[in-house]
Amino acid sequence: MTYLLTQLANGLSYGLILGLIAVGFVIVFTSTGVLNFAHGSVLLAGAYLVAVLHDPIGFWAAAVVGIAGAALLAVLINAVLVRNLAEANPGTAAILMLGVDILLLTELTRRIGNRVLTIGSPWGADVFSFGGITLPMSRVIAAGLAIVVFALLWFLFARTGTGIAMRAAAADGDTASLMGIRLSRTGAAGWALAGALAAIAGIFLASFPAPGVAPTLAISAFAAIPAWVLGGFDSVVGAIVGGLIIGVVTALAVGYESELHFLGRGLGEVVPYAVMILVLLVRPSGLFGRKEAVRV
Amino acid sequence: MKHRTRTALALAGCVAVLAACSTEDPNASGGGGGGGGEGDVETGNGVTDDTITVGMLTDLSGPFAAGAAIQVTQTQAYYDQVNEDGGICGRDVEVQVQDHGYDPQRAVTLYRSMAPEVVALQQVLGGPTSAAVLPLAEADGLYLGGHGWAGVALQYENAQIPGTTYAIESANAIDYLVDELGLSEGAKVGVVYFVGDYGSDSLAGAQYAAGERGLEVVPQEITPRDTDLSAQASALQQAGVSAVILGAAPGQLASLAGVLAAQGLDVPIIGNTPTFGPSLLETPAGPALEQNFYTVTSIAPYSLDEPGVQAARELYEAAAPDGELGWEVPLATAQAELLSAALEGACEAGDLTPEGVVAAMRETSDLDTEGLYATPLDYTEVTEPPTRTVYVSRASADAEGGLEVLGTFEGPSAQSYTVG
Missing domain, CATH: 3.40.50.2300 (Response regulator)
Known part of the structure; x- marks a missing residue:
């Protein structure tokens, strides 16, 4: 029983971090219609900044710089590249993002080299124990912080002018534009938010139990793609729920692999996509997706 | 439209002529000048009167970039030293380095362009990349080393595994x-x-x-x-x-x-x-x-106190004073020593062609690396690892x-x- 609870706690905390990344995918998609495949390297860039700066300026200042830096990088990608596309076609933008991802990742790989850079967080390798369940302290903090961030996002989208403008622009860009909402601003706000969320997720993905900042961190971000898709592509709530589902299912598949050995080894790698396909078979627009996105 | 087709044809013609030249050239100079170099040594691709060219297909931009760079630095330093001491078979050894970025497709393309210009491949770094190149190199009878320790490589006659599996x-x-x-x-x-x-x-x-x-x-x-x-x-x-x-x-x-x-x-x-x-x-x-x-x-760690490893350390610290330390340093030296032994053997046998280098490598038994490996190495049996220690x-x-x-x-x- 404790084993099951440990794996569940592992899965939930990891799922919340995946949720942070998946929400970034959703916000960029709804605010500018771009499938942001450069999200992983923005995440890595944020975590890299924290790793190199925590020594000279301290962890908290470095975290602020890392989050702001990732947000700025995302805004720049949008302003310099996405908005200058001749045709605002999702396919073209997606390929452009793949190119940006390769460039950023190559440069960051070169800078990181074969080192594993530690993130220098004050919680280090501390462990949290409760009722026989042990969980890395970084995961407990990540889970708490993710819940706070999601609450702030709800507040932003439901109660502030900027958030409502962003929702209006996402629902119907042309009409929103006619009503005086500047799409360039809502777009920039969306990219900035996504970049900041990615950097937060990056800090925790690079904290214990992971070794630190290494180029593979950028690929870990892609684990959030099934969460994004099964949540419904354009739903923030869907992305969070999707992240939790993928996190829990992956942890259970790995944890009970020996009981599930008739399905073969390496189940944890396949299960997120299998779940995604199953959900899409039953609900083609994802768990919380808008039907319109499918009908077109 | 017609105009464009003609340009394309002309370009294609030029490329064909260039390609023909580049494949003929080394043979011509090698075959003609071979006798003048050192005794009566037969030569082929990658060997002229005064240079032996070996190739490295490595990963300078992908996931193993940093470790690969250490190996390139050390290999270069090793051959610089060899050249200072008079070279191999009276010739200087030149290292050609290309970056496959851990992409098997790119590795194959680079292999195609590199193969006619080298007498042996010092390294094809990476599992999937070397798996893609190994069968091609075997068909061409070209020596291939530095490909890691996967057991599958033991089936290839031309592959020299740098240690045990x-x-x-x-x-x-x-x-x-x-x-x-x-x-x-x-x-x-x-x-x-x-x-x-x-x-x-x-x-x-x-x-x-x-x-x-x-x-x-x-x-x-x-x-x-x-x-x-x-x-x-x-x-x-x-x-x-x-x-x-x-x-x-x-x-x-x-x-x-x-x-x-x-x-x-x-x-x-x-x-x-x-x-x-x-x-x-x-x-x-x-x-x-x-x-x-x-x-x-099977390769010695950086800190081991044996003459072979010590020499590798000294060479590396002179070549890259601020370089990262790791087992890649003794490994690169060991790999270069393995190929050098094969080149020397081929020279002695009077056959410094790619096939001659492979044959000489397969004659290598009881090769002492002064501590770089735990035991002497034996490459005479194709499917057997050279050591099990x-x-x-x-x-x-x-x-x-x-x-x-x-x-x-x-x-x-x-x-x-x-x-x-």
């Missing part, structure tokens, strides 16, 4: 657990491995040895993307393992060691050669690694390169393991 490393690890660390019969050993020709080879060796020594293997398959091994560590703890063998990369090692320590599971972790990097000792997992981590490698080392922050050598080891199941 991952499977034999892991079989030694099981033997070491039983004979030196006191694991008793019936104990369980977790094997956490990358699926593919590296990790799966490691698993095969561990499974064979566990069968021989009465242990039980608990396999956990992972990919390079998994950097948080919490779930795997919990599963290993649940299964009640008394030791773990790891066939993965440094990131996975740090995570696994850290989580196992956090769970209070104080068991030895033994890694294959590529699992360790010195920077791991600075991560939060550092103390756990110093407590429990061992590695089994490994160095066993422990993680230590006090040792240069982060590893302190405990000694050499060759267990009974490592001796009886049949490759393939």
Whole structure:
């Protein structure tokens, strides 16, 4: 029983971090219609900044710089590249993002080299124990912080002018534009938010139990793609729920692999996509997706 | 439209003419001038009167860029020294380096353009990349070294594996657990491995040895993307393992060691050669690694006090005073020594063609590397590994390169393991 609870706690905390990344995918998609495949390297860039700066300026200042830096990088990608596309076609933008991802990742790989850079967080390798369940302290903090961030996002989208403008622009860009909402601003706000969320997720993905900042961190971000898709592509709530589902299912598949050995080894790698396909078979627009996105 | 077609045709013609020139040229000069160089040495691709060209297809922009760069630096420094001392067969050795970025497709393309210009490939770095190039090089009769330690390479006559295979490393690890660390019969050993020709080879060796020594293997398959091994560590703890063998990369090692320590599971972790990097000792997992981590490698760790390794260290520290330290340094020297021995042999046999180099490599027996490898190497049998002995080392922050050598080891199941 404790084993099951440990794996569940592992899965939930990891799922919340995946949720942070998946929400970034959703916000960029709804605010500018771009499938942001450069999200992983923005995440890595944020975590890299924290790793190199925590020594000279301290962890908290470095975290602020890392989050702001990732947000700025995302805004720049949008302003310099996405908005200058001749045709605002999702396919073209997606390929452009793949190119940006390769460039950023190559440069960051070169800078990181074969080192594993530690993130220098004050919680280090501390462990949290409760009722026989042990969980890395970084995961407990990540889970708490993710819940706070999601609450702030709800507040932003439901109660502030900027958030409502962003929702209006996402629902119907042309009409929103006619009503005086500047799409360039809502777009920039969306990219900035996504970049900041990615950097937060990056800090925790690079904290214990992971070794630190290494180029593979950028690929870990892609684990959030099934969460994004099964949540419904354009739903923030869907992305969070999707992240939790993928996190829990992956942890259970790995944890009970020996009981599930008739399905073969390496189940944890396949299960997120299998779940995604199953959900899409039953609900083609994802768990919380808008039907319109499918009908077109 | 017509105009464009004509331009294209003209361009194609030019390219064809150029290509024809470039393939004929080395043969012409090599064949004609061969007699004048050193005695009556027959020469072919990559050898002229005054230079021998060898190639390196390596990863300078992909996931293994940093370790690969250390090897390029060290290989270059090694041949600079060789040239200063008079070269090989009266000729200078030149190293041509190309970056495949860990992409097998690009490796094949680069191989095609490089093959006619080199007498041997000093290195094709990476599992999938060397797997793509090996059959082509075999068809061309071209020497290929520095491709890692996957057992599948042993079937190729032209491949010179730089040490023993991952499977034999892991079989030694099981033997070491039983004979030196006191694991008793019936104990369980977790094997956490990358699926593919590296990790799966490691698993095969561990499974064979566990069968021989009465242990039980608990396999956990992972990919390079998994950097948080919490779930795997919990599963290993649940299964009640008394030791773990790891066939993965440094990131996975740090995570696994850290989580196992956090769970209070104080068991030895033994890694294959590529699992360790010195920077791991600075991560939060550092103390756990110093407590429990061992590695089994056929190449000597950086800190070993033997003349061969010492020479490699001195060469490297002169060539890259601020360079990162690691087992790549002795490895690059060892690989260059292996190829140099084959080139010398080919020269002596009077056949410095690519085929002659492969033949000379297969004559190599009892090659002493002054400690770079634990035993002399024997390449005379194609499907046999050149050695079955490994160095066993422990993680230590006090040792240069982060590893302190405990000694050499060759267990009974490592001796009886049949490759393939």
